Amino acid sequence: WTTELPEEFRPDSTVAVDGSRNRKSFAGYVLYAVGAGSVLYRGGQRVKGENFLVDVDILKPEEYSDARIRILMGILEFKAALLSCDDVSYVLFDGSIVGAMVRPSVFNQEVPRELKEKVEDLFSESLVHSFSLSKEFPIDSAKFYGELKKFASGREFALAAGYIEYLEYLYSLSLLLKRSVGKIISVSKHSDSRNYSFDSLLPDVAVLNSLNLPPGYTKPVKVSVTKEKKFKFPLKFEEELRDFEFNSFFFRLPK
8 A cells, every 4th residue: 555645747738528317217118317427627627618418318118217317327327438538637537447347238138139130230230320428319219219110029029129228328438438548547447357356255445444544555567347247248349449448546634
């Protein structure tokens, strides 16, 4: 545990991004609202005004709505960051970026192979080419629900819609990671990682919290999703997203 904190400095520019979600369940369908906001700092001073991406709509049927709403919020967070990442020194995220890469994966596990292939074809042939950072229509997947209805209905439609949303989520994330190399700082208040192997049962953060440590930080370790052997990304994302590596460490600031 290193107690000598680095000297503070103010980067030229930083964008901070966070998202939120809400839902109201009815008989068989869900009304949802998802949003992502970003604020810009230059020389340590907040620039007036915020930018928002917002989507309010209905999910029907209700199956898999929790996972779908989480994915839709993630899409907006990544797109909000994409709108600013080229013009700033750092992109600040709430939550683990590595965790965002491997969650949520429900659609990777539960969608039948034949249905996956049809959705993947639609994604590759159409959605990728119409992908945008539009504030008016922030969720590109929604443009293709009509196409999905041609080969999926009921619970299968919910799976197909969730899967194409998941592919847009991964595509947005991969674009952001490529365009923001060396810029992303993600901060998570909670962690179940065992990268330091402090204890055979407890996650690292539980051990550190029990020590009542002074302000400081741990020596960074390299992390990626390569070690997640059982987890597989769909399509080309299996190759693309496994290449990214991050520095991970725990830190405690003065009160």
